Amino acid sequence: MSYGIMGSTQNSFLSTYQTTQSTKCLYFDGASGALGESGTMDTQMLLLYGNTTGPPGKNSSAEFLWDEYARARRLCGWLQEQNLSAPGSGVESIVRMSAGFELIWCNFSSPSLRLVSRFNVSVPLLGYNRTSSLAENPEKPKPAQFITNQGDRADLPAPDWEIDWEHEPFVASQQWDWFTSTSREYSSEDLASNREPSIRLLDAGLVILYSPEYPGLLTTLVEHEREKLNLTSDGFWQGTSNRQSRRDAMRKLMRRRSRHRVGNLSPQEIARYRRDTEQMVTLVVGQDPHHNHGWHAISWSHTCDMIVNSFAKRLMQFQRLLQHDYVGERGPPVSTKRRFAMLRERAHALLMPFFDYSSERGTASCMQQQPERVDASLDRCRRRYLPWPYLNEAHKAESKGLDHHPVGQAIEEVMDGICSVLIGAGRSIEETWLRDFNHDITKPDNEQLQRSQCEMRMWHDKIEELTAWLGWSPHWMGCDRLCAWDEEFLRQMSPKKPAYGNRPIDSEEVEYDLWHPRCLKITDFAAR
Numbered sequence: 001m002s003y004g005i006m007g008s009t010q011n012s013f014l015s016t017y018q019t020t021q022s023t024k025c026l027y028f029d030g031a032s033g034a035l036g037e038s039g040t041m042d043t044q045m046l047l048l049y050g051n052t053t054g055p056p057g058k059n060s061s062a063e064f065l066w067d068e069y070a071r072a073r074r075l076c077g078w079l080q081e082q083n084l085s086a087p088g089s090g091v092e093s094i095v096r097m098s099a100g101f102e103l104i105w106c107n108f109s110s111p112s113l114r115l116v117s118r119f120n121v122s123v124p125l126l127g128y129n130r131t132s133s134l135a136e137n138p139e140k141p142k143p144a145q146f147i148t149n150q151g152d153r154a155d156l157p158a159p160d161w162e163i164d165w166e167h168e169p170f171v172a173s174q175q176w177d178w179f180t181s182t183s184r185e186y187s188s189e190d191l192a193s194n195r196e197p198s199i200r201l202l203d204a205g206l207v208i209l210y211s212p213e214y215p216g217l218l219t220t221l222v223e224h225e226r227e228k229l230n231l232t233s234d235g236f237w238q239g240t241s242n243r244q245s246r247r248d249a250m251r252k253l254m255r256r257r258s259r260h261r262v263g264n265l266s267p268q269e270i271a272r273y274r275r276d277t278e279q280m281v282t283l284v285v286g287q288d289p290h291h292n293h294g295w296h297a298i299s300w301s302h303t304c305d306m307i308v309n310s311f312a313k314r315l316m317q318f319q320r321l322l323q324h325d326y327v328g329e330r331g332p333p334v335s336t337k338r339r340f341a342m343l344r345e346r347a348h349a350l351l352m353p354f355f356d357y358s359s360e361r362g363t364a365s366c367m368q369q370q371p372e373r374v375d376a377s378l379d380r381c382r383r384r385y386l387p388w389p390y391l392n393e394a395h396k397a398e399s400k401g402l403d404h405h406p407v408g409q410a411i412e413e414v415m416d417g418i419c420s421v422l423i424g425a426g427r428s429i430e431e432t433w434l435r436d437f438n439h440d441i442t443k444p445d446n447e448q449l450q451r452s453q454c455e456m457r458m459w460h461d462k463i464e465e466l467t468a469w470l471g472w473s474p475h476w477m478g479c480d481r482l483c484a485w486d487e488e489f490l491r492q493m494s495p496k497k498p499a500y501g502n503r504p505i506d507s508e509e510v511e512y513d514l515w516h517p518r519c520l521k522i523t524d525f526a527a528r
Contacts, residue, residue, distance in 0.1 A: 003178075004174045004175060004179075004181065007121065007170070007174050008171045008174060011122060012121050013118055013120055014118070016117045016118070018113070018114055019113055020111065020114055023092050023093065023112045024090065025092070025094060026091050026095070026281060027095040027096075027199070028043050028095070028096050029097075031097055031098060032044060032097060033097055033098035034099070035066055035098075036065065039259075039260075039261035039263060043262060043273075044075065046262065046263075046265065046270055046273060047273070047277055048071075048074045048075065050267075050274070052263040072104045075104060076094070076107075079091050079106065079281075082278055082281070082282070084281050084282065084285055085107075087107050087111060087112070088110055088111040092107065092110055093105045093106060095199060100182045101196045123168075123169060124169075125168060126169050173522075179488065179490075180488045183489055203299055203301055204283065204284065205281070205284040206280070207277050207280050208406045208407065209262050210410075211406040213272065214273070216266040217262060217265050217269060220264040221260060225256060229249070229252055229253055229256060230249060237249065237253065237465065237468075246461075250464050250465070251468075251515075254470075254473045254476075255471070258473075300407040303385050303411060304407075307385055307411065307415070308472060308475060311418055312475040314346070314350060315418075315463060315467055315470075316467070316476050317346065318347075318350070318463055319464060321342055321346065322456050322459050322463065336448075336453075337437050340429070340432065340436075340437050340452065341437075344429055344430065344433050347429050350426070351377065351381075351426045353380075353381075353384070354377040354378075354381040354384070354419075354423075355374075355426075356373055356376065374423060374427065378423050381415065381423065382412065382415045382419050383412075384415065385411055386408065386411065417466060417469060418466065421462050421463060421466045424462070425459045428459065432452060432455055436451070473515065477515065477516070479519055481519070483519035486521055487519040488519070488520055489520075490518055
């Protein structure tokens with residue numbers, strides 16, 4: 001991937017390093033390595049400068065955003081200033097994501113790192129002899145000193161951006177190779193488990209700006225979304241009677257988090273964020289990752305992955321079955337009774353782990369006659385992914401602190417939303433089945449058809465609102481066909497969209513492709 005960015009410069013060297021031991025890093029979540037003013041770098045800027053524009057005296061914030069060497073010096077310098085980093089110990093690197101995985105290593109003389117190889121990958125120019133003093137002297141470079149924020153320069157080799165576009169033989173294909181290397185990271189259907197294998201997240205070390213400790217940010221987001229997304233003061237969508245307007249509104253609600261920014265924090269909240277980050281890194285530096293206790297031992301990220309993997313695809317399957325124009329893969333439209341049978345099967349598969357059916361096997365209406373069983377099922381469903389002290393009244397005292405963790409609160413709230421909708425839909429489907437279809441009928445009458453279609457629309461809308469609230473849009477995108485051998489899967493890599501060159505990031509074409517992945521040939525890519 002890095003070759004696709006820098007490989008056409010006049011002096012391109014490929015250095016391969018390997019860690020000699022497990023090391024700690026500071027991870028900035030999201031597409032924090034994507035250069036631009038869409039908010040991706042806000043958390044770094046707030047930590048370093050207390051703002052999102054950079055240090056005073058720069059000609060423009062946009063100019064500073066592209067100065068990655070200055071940012072690397074500052075980030076590594078911050079770790080050193082807080083006594084959180086030293087060669088061979090502490091936090092030795094910073095991890096970010098752009099379209100791919102990036103790592104800033106602070107001290108190349110650290111015993112935690114060894115140089116495996118370094119060689120010149122600058123290909124000969126077409127019809128031209130490349131000359132370079134550096135190319136003639138490719139011995140191992142002197143290890144750089146520790147990167148600090150003192151002064152404007154550090155002992156770092158600056159890239160030579162001079163590119164001879166006319167004579168460079170692979171400049172046309174390098175962007176395609178860059179794109180394909182990134183698309184492989186995003187092509188998995190199971191995105192929740194498609195993590196960088198070299199990184200293991202320490203869930204004890206999280207600073208979460210969605211936490212109630214940052215009320216100013218939450219208030220700003222609520223006010224902005226209330227105006228833009230037709231929400232009440234309590235955050236509920238106010239609705240519309242037009243079906244097309246409803247679909248458009250649901251899409252905007254589902255994708256709303258892609259536009260969230262943290263640059264609107266108050267000065268007090270910025271100070272808290274910087275303090276919380278320092279305390280979190282200090283905690284992790286002094287922590288033995290193999291001996292965690294209490295909430296430190298809970299793998300919140302793995303728990304979130306399990307929830308998404310368990311429900312994302314099945315929710316969309318359920319919603320698709322409820323659409324008024326649903327047809328089978330082949331042949332004529334599916335009959336109303338068959339659709340209800342399929343809905344009942346899907347509802348049973350989703351609810352079976354939680355619902356204790358009546359022991360009276362002949363009682364078909366056990367769901368309706370025993371609401372206490374439904375309440376117990378809802379409680380089991382809601383608590384399925386919570387840490388074990390939640391599940392046992394005898395251990396409530398041991399859960400102190402767990403129920404106040406922002407991720408634990410979010411998991412409980414998400415599961416409450418999912419379970420309430422699914423159990424409500426499951427009960428309603430069962431009632432309709434028992435009333436209208438649990439007997440031999442050759443053809444339902446018009447009243448039955450109208451009633452069932454009205455109920456299906458109601459369930460569809462409820463699940464559609466649930467999926468919009470969950471906002472798992474990257475997990476609900478895919479191609480309608482398998483890509484051919486000469487194609488690659490072009491998927492959302494917001495805010496990096498490599499196929500568009502200098503086109504405006506908010507243009508309709510870019511926005512459409514952002515949410516509609518498809519297969520792409522190299523000839524299609526080059527034409528863009």
